Amino acid sequence: MTAAADLVLTNAEVHTLESPDETHEAVAIRDGEIVRAGRAFDVELLAGVETRVVDCDDRVVLPGFIDAHTHLPNVGRSLVHADLSVAESADDAVSLLEERASAVHDGEWVLGFGYDESTWDESRYLTRADLDAVSETVPVVAFREDLHTAGVNSVVLDRFGDEMDPEGVQTESGDPTGVVVEEAVDVLWEATEPGREEMTELVRAAQEYATARGVTGVHDMVRGSRAPEVYRDLAAAGELDLRVRINYWSDHFDALHETGLRTNHGDGLVTVGAIKTFTDGSFGGRTAKLSEPYADAPDETGQWVVSPDELAELVAEADDADYQLTAHAIGDEAIETVLDAYESTADPASARHRVEHVELASDDAIERFAELGVVASVQPNFLRWADEGGLYDARLGGRRRQTNRYRDLLDAGVNLAFGSDCMPLGPLLGIDHATDHPNPDQSLTVTEALRAYTSGGAYAGFDEDRLGGIEPGATADVVVLHESPWEAESIRDVDVAMTVVDGRVVFEALD
């Protein structure tokens, strides 16, 4: 006699995503595993007295989404502190910060995240005058969306002004305006780096937000924070609601190596991922490394954040020690440089080395991705910059048509993993963008885009045998959607009805 299932999802449209049309009516889950998928009648045979049977009322069931590039603590920060991304003016931002000020304990910093003055009628940075209105006794900081610019009040300038890189502290007739940029902002990051307790609060908030959007696993980029220990503590307590594969910044490489923590080590929920590094900057800051100058700055071709030599050295060393690598590369020159470094390793395909962003890839680069078996980890939500008159247009002119070439990558046979970089986090938003590419011949089908957000991420994390599909033996990470993404008018507006991670219901909004 077969043991009863813990959970049965029935009367559903279960898409395995293996072949475009393969569907089942039901799926049964036991001990965190999918034990049967097929006709409702056959699957319901596994329902015992203790089994929870969910009538899905023809809703769509899919493998859970894997966001292959996240910064969960940042998501938590916007949720716990003031979320300035919703501010529609400087005054609005100040009121949101005032609201937060009334909620913090005595002496605690008042922080806001994500303001974007470019969307305001009066487009200007937040200054000390704005922020002194929030408080003249406790530190107040408003971080801009790009995290490279912040507004601070007089308390912060008094306490930290001397430590800040003077070049990054803007002044007006000799007085600091309260606007600080680039390296000067680092002082603020250090001063506000969350301790263990706050980090736990941030991760809890972020996982709630992520699972409500159907995310069952993330590849989180971690540098010098308490996040890794918090992920492991929550997992040990049975309170981690999604899978976290930690991609550690290269600063941590020596420590990982020394302590014997290698790529893919870890239990089911928390695993060691790749060693993460940078090469270039971003298009916004004209620091992405280009082979031809910027359209709006004919003398500039971007900057190395990590030099090609330094990159090659790290890649050789980490690959030698059997680590997966991943490198941020946005401009065509940076992408080629990473591929050069990977090409010189013993077996880049088996190591599944990856490149983050891949925004401007040449024909040659795409071919090399395929040949070398390198994973392209891309963020379809970045397509909001790809319209005529948008950021890519300003920086790249006609080359904007060569950005984010998902169709070309897929057709060349490149392993494509989708993620959000938390700008913002939301797989269905990304899938909406990828299926409606501003350059239509680069659009993906709904099935292809869903795969990049499920099995694509699973492959990038060496998890394709347990994640990214719905079949007996696979880990029970699934999502139930209220509307079919194949039929919805607006995929980004499709709501999640249920999220299951490791067989456990971690989010539910069935009605």
Ligand SMILES: [Zn+2]
């Ligand atoms: Zn990132």
